[in-house]
Amino acid sequence: MRTALTRRSIIFCLAAAAAVAGCGGDGRTPLVVYSPHGRDLLTVVEQAYEQTRPDVDVRWLDMGSQEVYDRIRSERANPQADVWFGGPATILARGAAEGLLAPSEPSWAAALDPADRHPEGLYYTLYQTPTIIVYNRDAISEEEAPADWDDLLDERWHDEVVIRDPLASGTMRTIFGKVLSDSVVETGGTEAGFDWLRRLDGQTREYVHSPAVLHEKLTRQEGVLTLWEMTDTLSLIDRGAPIAYRFPASGTAVIQDSVGVVAGSGSHDEAEAFLDWLGSPEALGLAVREAFRLPARGDLDAEVLAPWVADVQSRLRRAEVDWQMIEENGAAWMAEWDRAVRGQGGG
C-alpha cells in the first residue's frame, strides 16, 4: 500500500511530464513573439493573425521592453524568439548593433518616414508612442495639471509623483534619455540633465515595478502624477480609470515603437510575414481601435482608422530628439542614474 502510493505518484509525475512534453505539437508552425505590448494588444494580434494564417501558432511572452532585449541577448546562442515586437527604437538599435536582429523587408516600409527605418532594414517603427504627463483627474483639475515637464518640479507636487522603475522600462528610459540628451545639446554635458532628474527624484514618492502598480497607485491617489506614455493611458481612460493626460507644452519625445526579426530565428520567413501583416491597414486598424496604438506609417487616413487618431495628431507637439545620442549613451546614463540619482534627490 505504501510503496504503491509512491509508485503511483511517480507514475503520475512521469505521465504529467509526458503530457506536457507531448502537447504544443498541434502541427501548426510556432511563431514566438517577445513583446512589451501587454496582453490586450497581444491577444488581439494573436487571434487576428491566427485567423488569417490558421497554420501558424502565435506564442507571445509579455515582458518589459528592456527585458526583451536582455532576453534575446541572453539567448543569442540559441534564439528562442522569432519576432521582437515592440520597444523604443533606441533599444532595438542597440540590439541591431549587437547583431541580435536580422534584416527584413515588409511591404509597408516604403510608407515610413526614413527616420523610422533602420538603414539595413533590421527594424522598422510600427507605432508611435508619445510620452506624456498623466494625472489623477479626481485629485487634480485640468487647469491645475502640470502643463510641461518642468512643472513637475513644482513644490506642490512634492511626494506626489510615482514613476515606473526606469531600468526595466523603455518608456522611462526614453523620457530620461531625452532629458539628458537635451542637456548635452544645450549645455554640452549631462550635468544639468542629471540635476533635473535629481530634482524629479526628490518629487518622487516611489518607483514602482510594473505599469499595473503604477496605474493602481494613480487610481488610488497614492501619488497623483506620473510620466508615462499615451497608448497605455488611453486604454486606461477607456476602461474608466479616473485619469487624464497632457502633452507637454514644450514638446514631447515620441517613442518609435519598433519591430524586427530576431537573428537566428528558426522561421525567418514566417517572422517576416508576421511583420508584414503587423503593418497592414487591417492590423493597424485593429491596433488603433482595440489598443490605442498610433500608427507610424503616414499613408493611412487617420479618420478612417479612428476619430481619436486625428485628435491626437492635431494636439501633439513633437520635440526634436537626438535618438542617436540616447541610443549610444542610454545604458551608461541609466547605470549612472541608478547609482547616483535614485533616492538621492530627497531632502
Add this chain to the structure above:
Amino acid sequence: MSAAGAGRGAPQLRSLMPWLVLAFLVWLVGYPLLVVAAEAFGIGSPGGGGPTTEAFRSFFTRPDEWNAMWRTLWISVLSTLAAAAIGVPLGFLFERNEIPGRRLLGALVALPVALPPLVGVIAFLFLYGESGLAARGLQSLGLDVSWRLTGAWAILLVHAYSMYVYFYLFTRAGLSGQDGAAIEAAQSLGASRSQILFRVTLPRLRPALAGATLLTFMTSLGSFSAPYIFGGGFRVMTTQIVASKLNGELRMAYVETTMLALLAFASLLLLRKIDPGLDLASGARGTPPARRRLHSRGARIGAAAGGWVLAGVLLLPHATLILMSLVPPNTWTVEAFPPVLGLVNYGDLLSSTERLRPALNSIWMAAAATLAAVVVGVMAARLSLRRGGLPGRALEAMMTLPWAIPGTVFALALAAAMSVNAPWVGRFVLVGTLWILPLAYLVRSLPLTGRSIFAGLRQLDPRLEEAAASLGAGSLRTVLQIVLPLLRPAVIAGAGLAFITMLGDFVTSIVLYTYDTRPISIEIQSSLRIQETGIAAAYGVLLMVLSAAAFIAWDDRAGGRL
C-alpha cells in the same frame, strides 16, 4: 540485464563510478560558477579581449556596489534575529505547553513555509501594501493612516514572516528530542526555572538553533522576491545583479555574481567556524518532558484565544491572497472591501490551456528535478558513504555546495556557462532549451534531497546492502528493493521539500525560463505587470494549494520521523 552481463568488466566500472558521478556534479554545480568568475575577469567571454580586472576595479570603487553588499549582509543578520525572536518562543509555546487545539494550531503556525517567496511577497503587498486591505480597513474606520511598504523594513517584515518557521520547526524538533530526565535532574538539584532554561534547555537546543540560523541566514542572503518587489532603490546583491544584467552590463553582473557567491561562502565558513558541530540533524532522542498543563480555566481559554488570534494573524496573507483571487478584474477601486466577489479569475485560469500551461510546467519541472535529485542523491550517497575516500568526500561536498549558492548566482552562472557551444570544455548551448530550467531546479534540489538521503544512509547498516548482494541481488535491485524502501522517510522528507521549493521558484526561473518552460511564478509576475492582480492572486492560490498539499503529505509521512 542478466546478472552475467552486469558482472563482466564490473570492477573497472565500479571503481570509475564515483569519479563519473563526481565529474557530472562538478560540471553541473561548480563549473558554471568558475565560468562566471572567469568571465568577470574577461576570460573566455566571446569577443572580449584579454583578461582584465577592470570590472572588479569599478566594483570596488563604486559606493553603490558596496552599499548593496553591506545591505545584503545586515538585512540577513536582522532577518535572522527577527525570525529567531518570533520562531523560538513560538516553538517553546507549542512544544512545552498543553494548549487546547495545540496540534492544529501548531501545524497552522508552520504554514508560512507553504507560501512560496514570490506568493508571500504579493500576499504581503495586497495585505499590508500602501493600498492593501489593512490600510483600507483602517482608513474606512476613519483613521488617517498611511504607510508605504518599501525599502528595508518591508523586506525585513517579509523575511521575518517567511523565515521564522525555520526557527519554529527546529526549536520544536530540538525540544521534542530533549530528554526530560536532564530537566528533572536539574530540578532535583534545586535549579530555578530560568536557570533550567538558560543552563540546561537552551545549550542543548544549540545545534537546532545553529541549524536554523544557518538556514535563515543563507536564505536571506539569496532572497530575491522581497527585495525585487519591495526594494525600489534599496538594492541588495541579488537585485543589483539582475539590474546590471537588465541594463546590459553583463561583465558587472558577473562581478556582482562572483562577489555574492564569495560572500555566501564566507558566511557559511564563518557560521560553521562559530559552531563546528553545525548540522541540521538534531541530537539523540530521549523522552521529552511532560508538557506543562495550564491549571486555571481562564488561563487555558486565554491561551487558546491568544493562539487562535496569532494563527489568524499569521494566516492573514493566505486569506488575503484568496480574497484577491476572487476579485473580478477592474471592479475594485476605492472601496475598503472588494464590492464584487466571484470565481471569474479561476474560470479564466482554467478555461484556456495557455493559462494552465505554466501550472503544468511548474509541476512537471519540479517533479522531474526532484526525481532526478533523488536519483543523483541516492547514487552520490551510496558511492560516497560506501566507498569513501577522496571522491566520497568530494561527492558530499558537491551535493551540499548549491545550498550555499544564492539562486540568482547559480541561475546567472548556468546561463553564462551554457550559452556557448564548446563541448571540448564542457560547455553546451542549453540557454533557451527545455532543459536548462529543470537542470537548474535539479541543482537547487540536490542539497535538499542530498542532506536527508546522506543522513538516512548513514543510519542504514551497510551490511544490509552486502546481504542483498550476497543473496545475488545486483546493484539496481539492491537499491530498489532494499535501500530505497528503507530510506523512504528520508527520501520523502528531502524530495517533499525540494518539490515544494521548486514549485514556487522565482529567482532561477526569471533568468532561465523560455516560452515552453514558463512556470507559475513567471506568470504571476507577468499578470502583475499587466494589472491582472486577480489572476496573479489566483495563480498564487494555486501555488499555495499545491505547496500546502505537498507539505501536508510530506509532513504526514516524513515529518514525524524527521
Add this chain to the structure above:
Amino acid sequence: MTASGVSVRFDDVSKAFDDTVVLAGVSLTVEPGEIFALLGPSGSGKTTMLRLLAGFEQLDRGRLLIADEAVEHLPPARRGVGMLFQSYALFPHLSVAENVAFGLKVRSGTQGETEARVAEMLELVRLSGFEQRRIAELSGGQQQRVALARALAPRPRVLLLDEPLSNLDPALREETRADLRRTVKQTGITTVLVTHEQEEAFELGERIGLLNEGGLEQVGGPAELYRDPASRFVATFVGRCSVLAGVVKERHGGDELTVHLASQPEAPPWRCRGSGELAVDDRVDVCVRPEAVRLETGGGPGLPGEIEAERFTGSNSFYTVRLAAGPTVEVAMPGTAAGLSGACVVRQLAGELPSTFAAAAESGP
C-alpha cells in the same frame, strides 16, 4: 538434502587498507563439506578473509578459488556464497518469509518453487508459522535463525558465518551453537566461520585456522591446537596457560625436552615438548596449562610459591600462585577443594608435557 560440498582455497592472498597490512600472503584450503573456523583476536584479519571470500572487499594479491574456480573478480552476487552477518542484516521492511525468499526471487524461480523453498528453510530452522511476522517482532535467537534460513535458501556453494553467536545472550549461546552446528551439518555445505571466541570455534569448527596479525599461525583440529600449539601465540590464545621462562637442559628422542625453569634452578626440571630446533641451553618459554599442574600445600618437590587468589567455577578451583621467583602460574584443582591458602609448591602432572617455544626477545632476563 545434503549437498556435496565444494572446496574453498585462499592462495597467497594479501590485502591492505591504506597502509595497514591486514592479510599478508595467506594460503588456506577448506575441504568440501567441512565446517572451518577462523579464530583470532580482533584485527587479526579473519573478518577480512570472510569479506574477501564474499566479495565485499577486493584482494590486492593472490587468488581465491571456490570449487577450483577463481572467483576474485566476481561480484558478490555471482559467487554463490551465503553469508550470515554478525548483525544478521535482516531486511526490517520485509516479513520473515520475504526475507528468506529474497535470494530466491533474484534467481527467478516460479512462485511455487520459491514458496516451497521458503517453507523448507523455515522448517529447517524451526520457524514454520512465523512467515508473516515482522523482523522486529522476533527474538534475537529467532532473528539469527531467519538470517541462517535466508542465507541457505538460494543453495549457496559456501556458507559464511560472521560471529554468528556474538549478538546472543550468553545463556542462549550454548543452545544456539549446537543448533547451528546441527543445521549446517544437515545441509552438508562447506562452511567458513569467523569468531574470536575459542570455545565457539572449538565447538562449531571441525578444523580451525588461528590467525594473528594477518597470518595463519596454525591450522588443525581443536585437540591438535590445544595439545600441540605451533607457537607461543597459539598456546596462549587457545585455552588458558601461564608462561614461565626456562632453559633447555637436555634433549630427548622425538620432541621431548628437559627444561630447567630458569628462575628456580634448585627445583626439579620439567619434562616438556618443543620443536627440534631448540638446542640445549636455549632460553625458552614454557606454556603451562592449569590442568597440567597440581599444587600441594604440604611441601615436597616442586616450584615453591604462595597462593594469591582462588577462583571457583563449579567443576574446578583455579588458584593463582605467585612463585618465589616472581611470575605467577595458574593451577586447576579438580572438585570442590576450596579453601587452600598460604605457601605451596607447584609440580608437573605426570603425562602432561607443556609446550615450549624459543623465548621471545622481550622476555629475556
